Each structure stands twice: as C-alpha cells, then as structure tokens.
Amino acid sequence: LQQRRGIRLSAPAAVQVTVRDALNQALDEELERDERVFLLGEEVAQYDGAYKISRGLWKKYGDKRVIDTPISEMGFTGIAVGAAMVWLRPVCEFMTFNFSMQAIDQVINSAAKTCYMSAGAIAVPIVFRGPNGASAGVAAQHSQCFAAWYGHCPGLKVVSPWSSEDAKGLLKASIRDDNPVVMLENELLYGVPFEMSEQAQSKDFVVPIGKAKIERQGTHVTLVSHSRPVGHCLEAAAVLAKEGVECEVINLRTIRPMDIETVEASVVKTNHLVTVEGGWPQFGVGAEICARIMEGSAFNYLDAPAVRVTGADVPMPYAKILEDNCIPQVKDIIFAVKKTLNI
Amino acid sequence: MRKMLLAALSRVLQGPAAATAAAAGRTASRVMVASRNYADFASEATFEIKKCDLHRLEEGPSTTAVMTREEGLHYYKTMQTIRRMELKSDQLYKQKIIRGFCHLYDGQEACCVGLEAAIKPTDHVITAYRAHGFTYTRGVPVREILAELTGRKGGCAKGKGGSMHMYTKNFYGGNGIVGAQVPLGAGIALACKYFGKNEVCLTLYGDGAANQGQIFETYNMAALWKLPCIFICENNRYGMGTSVERAAASTDYYKRGDYIPGLRVDGMDVLCVREAAKFATEYCRAGKGPLVMELQTYRYHGHSMSDPGISYRTREEIQEVRSKSDPITLLKDRMVNNNLASIEELKEIDVTVRKEIEEGAQFATTDPEPPLEELGNHIYFNEPPFEVRGPNQWIRYKSVS
Numbered sequence: 001l002q003q004r005r006g007i008r009l010s011a012p013a014a015v016q017v018t019v020r021d022a023l024n025q026a027l028d029e030e031l032e033r034d035e036r037v038f039l040l041g042e043e044v045a046q047y048d049g050a051y052k053i054s055r056g057l058w059k060k061y062g063d064k065r066v067i068d069t070p071i072s073e074m075g076f077t078g079i080a081v082g083a084a085m086v087w088l089r090p091v092c093e094f095m096t097f098n099f100s101m102q103a104i105d106q107v108i109n110s111a112a113k114t115c116y117m118s119a120g121a122i123a124v125p126i127v128f129r130g131p132n133g134a135s136a137g138v139a140a141q142h143s144q145c146f147a148a149w150y151g152h153c154p155g156l157k158v159v160s161p162w163s164s165e166d167a168k169g170l171l172k173a174s175i176r177d178d179n180p181v182v183m184l185e186n187e188l189l190y191g192v193p194f195e196m197s198e199q200a201q202s203k204d205f206v207v208p209i210g211k212a213k214i215e216r217q218g219t220h221v222t223l224v225s226h227s228r229p230v231g232h233c234l235e236a237a238a239v240l241a242k243e244g245v246e247c248e249v250i251n252l253r254t255i256r257p258m259d260i261e262t263v264e265a266s267v268v269k270t271n272h273l274v275t276v277e278g279g280w281p282q283f284g285v286g287a288e289i290c291a292r293i294m295e296g297s298a299f300n301y302l303d304a305p306a307v308r309v310t311g312a313d314v315p316m317p318y319a320k321i322l323e324d325n326c327i328p329q330v331k332d333i334i335f336a337v338k339k340t341l342n343i
Numbered sequence: 344m345r346k347m348l349l350a351a352l353s354r355v356l357q358g359p360a361a362a363t364a365a366a367a368g369r370t371a372s373r374v375m376v377a378s379r380n381y382a383d384f385a386s387e388a389t390f391e392i393k394k395c396d397l398h399r400l401e402e403g404p405s406t407t408a409v410m411t412r413e414e415g416l417h418y419y420k421t422m423q424t425i426r427r428m429e430l431k432s433d434q435l436y437k438q439k440i441i442r443g444f445c446h447l448y449d450g451q452e453a454c455c456v457g458l459e460a461a462i463k464p465t466d467h468v469i470t471a472y473r474a475h476g477f478t479y480t481r482g483v484p485v486r487e488i489l490a491e492l493t494g495r496k497g498g499c500a501k502g503k504g505g506s507m508h509m510y511t512k513n514f515y516g517g518n519g520i521v522g523a524q525v526p527l528g529a530g531i532a533l534a535c536k537y538f539g540k541n542e543v544c545l546t547l548y549g550d551g552a553a554n555q556g557q558i559f560e561t562y563n564m565a566a567l568w569k570l571p572c573i574f575i576c577e578n579n580r581y582g583m584g585t586s587v588e589r590a591a592a593s594t595d596y597y598k599r600g601d602y603i604p605g606l607r608v609d610g611m612d613v614l615c616v617r618e619a620a621k622f623a624t625e626y627c628r629a630g631k632g633p634l635v636m637e638l639q640t641y642r643y644h645g646h647s648m649s650d651p652g653i654s655y656r657t658r659e660e661i662q663e664v665r666s667k668s669d670p671i672t673l674l675k676d677r678m679v680n681n682n683l684a685s686i687e688e689l690k691e692i693d694v695t696v697r698k699e700i701e702e703g704a705q706f707a708t709t710d711p712e713p714p715l716e717e718l719g720n721h722i723y724f725n726e727p728p729f730e731v732r733g734p735n736q737w738i739r740y741k742s743v744s
Binding site (some may be wrong): 038064067069070072074075076077078079080081082083084085086087088105106109110114115116117118119120121122123124125154155157178179257295 | 467469500501503504508510511515516518519520523525526527528529530531532533534535537538556557560561563564567568720721722723724725726729731736744
C-alpha cells in the first residue's frame with residue numbers, strides 16, 4: 001500500500017484501494033493482532049483464495065493460521081463453529097454464500113443459537129464470509145442473495161459492505177466481535193477501487209456493526225440500500241440531481257441489527273422512501289424496512305407509500321439480456337423515485 | 344461375644360441370604376458398618392474384561408483392568424445417581440412437570456462413567472441429545488439438571504435450554520440436530536491442537552447419527568489434520584424406532600471411519616469402557632490422529648418419553664438385557680464377589696443417592712420459573728444492552744449478555 005503525498009502536506013493522504021485489497025488488509029491485520037484468529041475455507045491458502053481475497057496470507061502465516069479445506073461445507077463449518085466454542089476466532093469462508101446452504105444448520109443451530117440456549121455460558125466468536133448475491137452470468141444456482149435468510153435469525157449479526165472502507169472496517173469489527181457474524185460480500189465489487197481516508201488505513205480502524213452511513217445528503221427522497229446497489233443509488237441520485245431531485249442515499253452497512261433509526265430520521269426529513277436491494281422481493285430486506293417504518297414514528301411523515309426496488313422474482317437466468325433485467329438497475333431506481341414523488 | 348456377633352453377621356451379610364437378612368440387619372448393619380474396619384475389604388482387584396474388536400490396529404486395550412475400592416464405589420455411586428435421576432425424570436415427565444423432549448439414558452450409564460474415568464477434567468466432551476448422564480459426569484449437580492428439565496431459573500441453563508441443551512466447563516452439550524455435534528467436536532479438537540495443550544475431545548453420536556454425511560466429512564478432515572478427536576458411537580441398537588439392521592448397510596460402526604483405526608467395546612461394562620478410552624486418549628495425545636470407538640450399549644427407555652419403546656423391540660429383549668447385562672448390577676456383583684464392598688454398603692449408597700435425587704426433584708419442582716425479563720437475554724455475548732422485539736411492536740424486552 002503506497003501512500004501518495006499530495007502537494008499540500010496538510011491534505012489527508014487518501015488512496016484508492018480495491019475492495020479485494022481492503023479485505024486482504026483487514027485479514028492480514030487481524031491475523032497479526034490476535035493469534036487466535038485463523039482463516040479456513042476452500043482454496044484460501046495455497047491458491048491465494050478463489051477470488052484472491054486471501055492473497056499472500058498463507059505464505060506469511062502458514063498452515064496453522066490459513067487452512068485449506070476439502071469440499072465439505074457442512075463438515076468444515078461445524079469444525080469452525082466448534083473451534084470458536086473453545087475461544088479460537090475462526091474466519092470461515094464460503095466460496096459463495098450459495099454453498100453456505102449446505103452448512104446452514106451449523107450457522108443457525110450451532111452458531112447463532114448457542115449463546116442463548118446456554119444462557120451465556122458458551123460464546124461463538126466466528127465470522128462467516130464470502131461473496132453473496134448476483135455475479136455475472138453464473139446462473140440460478142450461483143446468484144442467490146442470502147441477506148433476508150440470515151437477517152431473519154436472532155443470535156446472528158449480518159453485515160453487508162459496499163465500499164472498501166465498509167469492507168475493511170466491517171471485517172475487522174466482525175472478527176473482533178464475540179458473536180457469530182455473517183459478512184455478505186459481493187464478487188462484482190472485489191475489483192472496484194474506492195477512496196480510503198487516512199483514518200480508514202489505520203490498523204485500528206473499525207466500522208461499528210449496527211450503524212448505517214449516509215452516503216449522500218438529500219431532501220426529497222430517501223434511498224436505502226446495501227452492498228452493490230448502494231453504488232446504483234448514488235448513480236441514480238446524480239442523474240436525478242440534474243432534474244432538481246435531491247436524494248438522500250443511506251448505506252445500511254448492517255442488515256442485523258438494522259439501524260432503522262437513521263432511516264426513520266431521514267424519512268422524517270424527506271417524506272419519501274425507496275428501498276433498493278439485489279435479493280428477491282418476498283420477505284426481503286426492503287419488506288422489513290417498510291414494515292418497521294410503518295410501525296415507527298416516521299410513518300406519519302410519509303407523503304406516499306414506501307416503494308421497494310428488488311431483484312426480479314425469478315431464479316436468475318443466464319442470457320445477458322435476461323440477467324440484466326433481473327437485477328435492479330439505475331433506471332429502475334430512477335423510475336421508482338419518480339413514481340413515489342409523482343413526477 | 345462381640346467377635347462372635349461380628350462373625351455371624353459378617354457371614355450372613357456376605358452370603359446370598361443377604362437380601363433377607365437386610366431387613367433384620369438394617370439397624371444391625373449400621374452398627375456393623377460403624378464397627379467394621381474398612382481394612383476388611385480388599386483395596387483393589389483385577390478383572391478380566393472382554394477383548395475389543397480391532398480395526399486397523401495391531402494392539403488394543405488391555406484385557407485386564409485393575410479397579411480400586413474407591414474407584415468402584417465412585418463408579419457405582421455415579422451410575423446409580425444417573426439411573427435414579429433418569430427414572431425420576433421419567434416420573435416428572437409423566438406428571439407433566441417436564442415437557443417437550445426428554446431422552447433418557449438409563450441402561451447406558453457405563454458409557455459416560457467409563458469415559459469420564461479415563462479422561463481428565465481438562466479434556467472436552469460433546470454429545471447429542473441423550474445427554475443427562477454426561478452432563479452429570481462433567482460436573483453439573485443433579486438439582487441443576489432436574490431444574491433445567493423442569494424449566495426453572497435454577498437450571499444449569501437458567502431454564503432456557505431444556506433437556507437437550509445443557510452445558511458446563513469443557514462440556515458442549517447437549518445438541519439437538521442429529522450428527523451436527525460431530526463436526527463441532529472435531530473443531531474443539533482442532534482448538535486443542537492449535538493451543539498445544541495436549542487435550543482431547545470425545546465426540547459422541549448414536550448408531551442412527553452414524554449415517555449422517557457430515558460425520559464422514561468430519562472423519563476425513565480429522566484424519567487429514569490429525570485432530571485429537573475420539574469419535575465415539577454409542578450403539579444402543581436403535582435409531583429411534585429403526586433397528587441398526589434396517590438403517591445401515593454396515594453395522595460395524597467401529598469400521599466406518601475406514602482409514603481411521605477403530606475399536607468395538609462392550610459398553611455395558613464400565614471397566615471395558617474405561618480401558619478402551621484410556622487406550623484411545625493415549626493414542627490421540629501421542630499425536631497419531633483420531634480414533635473411532637463403538638460402545639455396544641442399550642437403552643431401557645424408548646427413544647424419548649413419547650416412545651414406549653416396545654413397538655420395534657420386544658419386552659423380552661429389554662428384560663434380557665436388564666437381567667444379564669445391566670451395568671450397575673455387573674459392577675455390584677464384581678465388587679461384592681471380590682470383597683471390594685459389602686452389599687450393605689452399596690445399599691447405603693443407594694439410600695444416599697435416593698435422598699440426593701429427592702432433594703434435586705424437590706428443588707426442581709419448587710424453584711420458580713425464570714422471570715420474564717430473562718426472555719431477551721443472552722442473544723449476544725459481551726454486548727451492550729439493547730432491545731428485543733416481542734410478539735408485537737409495543738412489547739419490548741431488554742437484552743443483556
């Protein structure tokens with residue numbers, strides 16, 4: 001990581017860092033900081049990671065700290081959870097969250113519920129991480145979004161980063177958390193560079209779990225999103241700004257526990273709400289946000305019903321034209337905003 | 344005169360007429376025991392035990408076991424405590440004071456007691472839902488087990504876990520999902536190896552669970568990474584209502600680990616279990632990797648309290664096991680026949696045990712249920728307090744860790 005100094009020495013030394021490198025840094029820093037932290041998963045060690053997230057780590061830390069597993073999700077996830085019960089701090093990688101379905105019993109019944117069932121006697125300080133949601137042309141079995149599935153369960157924390165700062169800060173926070181955390185990354189974001197402030201480059205930089213971030217201030221409508229669609233919301237906001245519509249864009253960062261207070265405060269200000277997510281509409285993240293807005297103080301400030309923009313309610317098709325129309329695009333967000341503002 | 348009295352009573356109480364003499368001898372026996380010198384008993388005895396079937400092992404556990412008087416009394420008391428605790432649970436369940444699932448361990452006592460005798464308190468144990476015996480041997484008092492079953496705040500999990508979710512130091516339950524505890528156990532073993540503390544993990548599962556895919560995934564990783572994990576199949580011949588012959592293409596559960604060496608052990612003999620476990624823990628601690636142990640055992644009760652246990656097996660079969668292979672009777676006979684204890688002494692232990700169980704049951708039926716405030720607690724560990732939603736948006740519970 002090279003810091004390029006600006007001409008004015010007082011300017012902060014921000015750098016462009018891809019999400020991949022941000023995650024790599026987070027893992028490196030946490031492996032160094034706490035010897036109980038270790039990484040396991042398919043191809044994480046000698047292959048440098050299926051998506052190169054763990055590049056260089058096996059070489060630096062060796063077999064004990066970075067472990068290649070056989071293709072046995074249920075088995076190695078259970079092993080990771082068991083290790084966490086004895087106060088190791090595993091980072092369990094799923095090559096994609098689609099494969100986590102094979103191990104979901106261990107995530108929910110062994111990890112999420114154990115602290116409660118044991119009345120606090122047993123903690124499970126584990127992180128489950130990997131790419132979630134749609135990629136590009138990988139078809140139905142490899143494109144599902146699990147935010148709603150994992151977000152449903154008490155005992156879990158679920159985070160969903162968008163930017164490099166989110167990725168690094170949330171992964172560090174997740175590893176340091178004494179509870180099971182599901183971190184839903186996005187494969188299409190891995191190669192995207194984001195600016196990282198000097199503060200974010202620090203080894204102690206963490207993003208608090210459970211706090212949303214307002215990426216863009218606005219007055220006419222609140223756009224709430226998580227993961228890659230946050231970028232689409234910002235693009236939509238830029239287009240709409242030219243038409244005089246100022247969108248407030250909220251990056252949830254955490255699915256569970258959800259920071260609904262930030263959303264409510266924003267809706268009180270803008271009076272309009274559009275939720276945007278990659279997952280399917282039924283029982284999704286947007287559905288939860290709408291329900292909670294109805295139950296809370298912000299309902300009386302809505303001038304129109306809340307609107308959801310989601311993935312299409314079909315298994316993901318392969319052909320590009322079909323796939324493109326199954327994912328919420330910038331035009332879909334703009335359309336939804338205009339509908340809710342009645343313009 | 345006193346010597347004659349002592350000799351006479353001694354003959355009477357050591358003979359087969361002991362039972363009939365018991366009533367007459369009860370008051371006399373107290374005097375007897377008080378005045379009898381414990382040097383009258385042997386301090387230890389050596390027993391021949393059944394040879395274990397071996398898989399991929401050149402040598403197996405010893406075929407003789409030495410048991411001291413103290414050990415014998417301890418094993419007896421522990422097994423009897425578990426037996427009576429399970430029978431009390433049966434009673435409480437029928438009175439509807441225990442609800443939900445209740446899987447009883449009576450018949451299998453030699454397994455948990457034999458295993459505990461071979462390991463250290465710093466070793467680790469994880470099992471499935473038929474867990475009350477292990478919960479006790481790992482250190483949870485009877486009253487806390489019974490109070491957990493009755494869902495009271497004095498239960499070992501404050502009433503939040505119930506029968507299948509009891510934990511204590513180095514005991515990880517109590518797991519409800521069949522087979523899921525096996526990878527967890529290997530993970531605990533991985534942590535043992537990671538920390539380099541020479542500890543092992545006993546990972547138990549039943550004959551029914553032995554057919555779970557995740558167990559084979561775990562065998563593979565445990566062998567690959569030489570984890571100090573001892574896989575123990577408690578084969579009680581039935582997975583719920585399905586006999587082993589109807590569930591498994593191979594009922595040689597000790598061979599199922601294939602490339603992992605295995606032992607088949609008489610699970611009704613506490614000494615057999617102990618010697619096999621000693622062998623296994625030595626093997627694991629030497630860094631040789633995992634082992635599979637099959638304990639051939641039997642449960643007197645059905646699968647759970649909802650299962651009478653006689654639709655898939657005969658009453659005759661149950662009776663036969665009770666009369667010929669009961670683990671407590673086996674131990675008692677050994678001790679009495681080898682002058683390690685007297686029948687009276689063992690009966691006194693029975694009385695003590697019965698009292699302990701009664702007190703435990705008394706506590707379990709009178710202790711209050713957990714307060715409603717407990718509902719939201721322990722969602723997370725080491726977390727600042729937050730609010731949890733109840734059945735509607737206006738009902739909130741505080742969650743404290």
